[in-house]
Amino acid sequence: MKNSIAIRLSVLMGLTSLCMGARGQTPLTLDGVIRQAQDSAITAFQSRQELQSRQASYEAFEALRKPQLSLKIVPNYTRIVSDPTRDYVYLRNFDIFSTSAQVRLTQKVLPFGGETYVGTQAIWSEFFREGASGHPRQFVASPLLVGYSHTLLGYNPHKWEKQVEDQRLKAARQQHEYDLRRIAEEAAVRYFRLLCRQRMALIRQEELSLNDTVLAIAREKATIAIVTQAELHAMELQLQNSANLLAAARKDEQMARTELASLLRMKQIPNDTALMVIPEMPPPTPYTAEEVAMLAKSNSPAYQHQLAELTEARHQEEKAHKERGINVGLDINLGLQQINSTLGSAYKNQQLYALGSVQVTIPLMDHGAAKKRHTAAIAWGERQESALQETERILTEDATLTLQKLSNSRKILESTGETIKLAESNFYEMVESYANGICDINTFTLEQNRWVTAYTNYLTVLEEFWTTYYHLQTLIQYE
Numbered sequence: 101m102k103n104s105i106a107i108r109l110s111v112l113m114g115l116t117s118l119c120m121g122a123r124g125q126t127p128l129t130l131d132g133v134i135r136q137a138q139d140s141a142i143t144a145f146q147s148r149q150e151l152q153s154r155q156a157s158y159e160a161f162e163a164l165r166k167p168q169l170s171l172k173i174v175p176n177y178t179r180i181v182s183d184p185t186r187d188y189v190y191l192r193n194f195d196i197f198s199t200s201a202q203v204r205l206t207q208k209v210l211p212f213g214g215e216t217y218v219g220t221q222a223i224w225s226e227f228f229r230e231g232a233s234g235h236p237r238q239f240v241a242s243p244l245l246v247g248y249s250h251t252l253l254g255y256n257p258h259k260w261e262k263q264v265e266d267q268r269l270k271a272a273r274q275q276h277e278y279d280l281r282r283i284a285e286e287a288a289v290r291y292f293r294l295l296c297r298q299r300m301a302l303i304r305q306e307e308l309s310l311n312d313t314v315l316a317i318a319r320e321k322a323t324i325a326i327v328t329q330a331e332l333h334a335m336e337l338q339l340q341n342s343a344n345l346l347a348a349a350r351k352d353e354q355m356a357r358t359e360l361a362s363l364l365r366m367k368q369i370p371n372d373t374a375l376m377v378i379p380e381m382p383p384p385t386p387y388t389a390e391e392v393a394m395l396a397k398s399n400s401p402a403y404q405h406q407l408a409e410l411t412e413a414r415h416q417e418e419k420a421h422k423e424r425g426i427n428v429g430l431d432i433n434l435g436l437q438q439i440n441s442t443l444g445s446a447y448k449n450q451q452l453y454a455l456g457s458v459q460v461t462i463p464l465m466d467h468g469a470a471k472k473r474h475t476a477a478i479a480w481g482e483r484q485e486s487a488l489q490e491t492e493r494i495l496t497e498d499a500t501l502t503l504q505k506l507s508n509s510r511k512i513l514e515s516t517g518e519t520i521k522l523a524e525s526n527f528y529e530m531v532e533s534y535a536n537g538i539c540d541i542n543t544f545t546l547e548q549n550r551w552v553t554a555y556t557n558y559l560t561v562l563e564e565f566w567t568t569y570y571h572l573q574t575l576i577q578y579e
Contacts (some may be wrong), residue, residue, distance in 0.1 A: 127374035130291050133364065137287040138280050140365040147279035161265050165258070175199045189563045195228040210258045210543035214250030214430075219499045221245070222443070240439050241446035247433025255422040260415035264408055271404035278401045281574040285513035288570040290363055294356040296559040297374035301353045302375075303555055304346040307548070310531075311339045314544070317535065333540045338545055378562070382569060384510070388577070389500050396499035397492055406488045420477040429459035476577040495575070502572045510563035517557040523554035 123241045138144050178196040192341050204219030223240040361369045387395065397403050436450035528548040533539045 120278045127377050128369075129293070129377050130182050130288060130379050133291050133360070134284045136364050138283050139180045141283050141363065143279060144283055144420045151272050151276040152158060154269060158203045158265055158269045161261070165208055165210065166263075167205055168204050169203070172204065173199065196225060198223060198225040200224075208249075208258055209248070210256045210262075212250075213252075213258055214248060215255035216246075216248045217433075218244075218246045222446070224443070237279055237441055238439060239441070239443045239446040240437065241443065241450075242437045243433055243447060243450065245433050245435030245437075247431065247435075248433040249429075251429045252419075252422055253428045253430060255419060257415070257419070259471040260411070260418070264412050264415065267404060267408035267411055271408055274399060274404050275401035277577065278399070278574070281577065285567070285570040285574045287360075287363060289357065290360040292563045292566045294353070294360050294369075295378065296563045297353040297356040298348065298375050299559060300556065301346070301349040304342065304349040304554065306553060308339070308342040308346050310548075311335070311342045314531075314534065315339050320540070334541050334545070338541075347439070379566075381510075384573065385503065385506065387503070389503055392499045392503050392572070392576055396495045399577045400491070400495050401577070404493050405490070406484070410481070410484040410488050413477070413484040417474070417477040417481045420470075420474040424474045425458075427461040430457070430463075431459075432456040499572070499575050502568060502575060506565070506568045506572055509517075509561055513558075513565050515563045516554065516561050519554045520558050523551040527551040559577060 106320075127476060130320060174199045175198075178198075200221060200223040202221035204221075205225045206215055206216050206217045208215050221242045225238045225240075227238075315338075316333075318332050318335045357369045357371075361367065385392070432455065434454040435453070438446050438448065438450050439451050442444040527547050527550070532546055534541070534544040
């Protein structure tokens, strides 16, 4: 009987020391699970596509800030219907068909706003009228024109657009990195969930086997009246409880196995897969709470997105402020131009011209619309600023609490590791004592429960430590 107990106890001691079990030949490692999750997760694919989309949008934005060369052709048909009985030229019916073609090179004036342009254009007009006299066909040629236009002097949208687009691109890049870290965190959560459920199922299996052996010993002792029927019934109840706990542990293990397989886009993780490997303990995080909070803010896509929203709100606030008073627009250009009945002649004897237009808009009566737009823009800017502050507060709180939780979990993990060793030693002695008839079944059961509780606490803290560790990595991008 003592040999039987000793054999099972040696197996049990090996398991409680967290050694690899002989369950298949293909153990899963945490790094391998994370790489597979990041390669196969749908969210990783979506994140890459979102980053590519934002990168392409930013490149298009940058391209539009460079010189643009365009060809614009505008055909136009006009029919004027007047009084045919009146013998005035300008009242007679006639049709006009015209086509203009313009090649223009434009460039946004980034430091001041507005746009400069240089180009050439030609206009062909054809008049159709009964009894027409004069020149029914006309060409207007402008081989060269240079100009500058600005719709609202004193307002430069190019500066704001650049700031917003830069911030949104940075946010998109941070979002992609954050998504990958979130996938790694989720993979770690499911990995350690399965790891702990595997070991819990093994400990329940060994607990059942040990209780079965002890019950066999008790039955032998009962034949010689060393063990009472009450104690025997208690051992039978203990065996049944162990069987129920094992069934529950196997159910939890299967659920954890299915969850991890779902994340890895696998049909199922084989049941004969070896015990998940526990990684080596990482070194303590070398950052203070203030440094962790700063890193969380600088690496947060949510903070960067909100910063872009605040910049856009300030942009609209300035625009509404400029539009509230007198609005002045400007368009000046100069060049060469000639009109003739033939295209070739229109390009001869060019005349220099200069045109300038200033558009002044004064809101004499708008019922306070411009003022209300400015007030609304100010309020929205303040709202976005408070939202940025709230985002920063949430990030700081999350990072600080995570750092504290990680530090506490590390200490508790070390403590529970020592508790397991003590519980194993005490339980081993108790098994020997019960086999030798020194203690009763109640004392044995109590020590067994203490041992299982110690091991359960260790697994709980182990899972908490690693999931907290990877959550901190998600926040501050620390390896």
